[in-house]
Amino acid sequence: MTETPMTDPEQIVWQGKFITAKTRGKWEYVSRARGISAAVILAVHDGAVILVEQFRVPLGRPCIELPAGLIGDHASGEAPELAAARELEEETGFRAGRIENLGEFYSSPGMVSEAFHLMRAHDLVRVHDGGGVEGENITVHVVPLETLEGFLADKRAHGCGMDVKLLLLLGARMLG
Secondary structure, three states: OOOOOOOOOEEEEEEEEOOEEEEEEEEEEEHHHOOOOOEEEEEEEOOOEEEEEEEEOOOEEEEEEEOOOEOOOOOOOHHHHHHHHHHHHHHHOOEEEEEEEEEEEEOOOOOEOOEEEEEEEEEEEEEOOOOOOOOOOOOEEEHHHHHHHHHHHHHHHHOOOOOOHHHHHHHOOOOO
């Protein structure tokens, strides 16, 4: 396997408040501004997975996703576990008794340098309806694991996009 040398300097082509477009040699890619990463939360409660649905401008339609949010967008140096707990409660209304960090992953490494920490929420208690902060308009879905495939197929048939991280829930079944 041939590796691309990192000797070419990284160039910033454009920078906004949240993202930066860059080049290095012939490569073009995007990163989050300020080196911020994300926390993605796998939350299963009483045999049901907690999912969120929200409109995503880049897709032009709603998308079904695992709950997630930025780490350090409110305070620099924020721990991934704290960000995950905060985002889970804001978006879904569920409070976790414990958050487990399952590791850092990259969503689309050929185009985006963004990393996310996959977090597992344990000991969940519903404390409010969720929906996110003002303007997010998040719909919370508590989907029994045995009906997940049908739920996602129905949402796809009604025009929803599917976040790639949902493969985490479907992967083993796809191999059988």
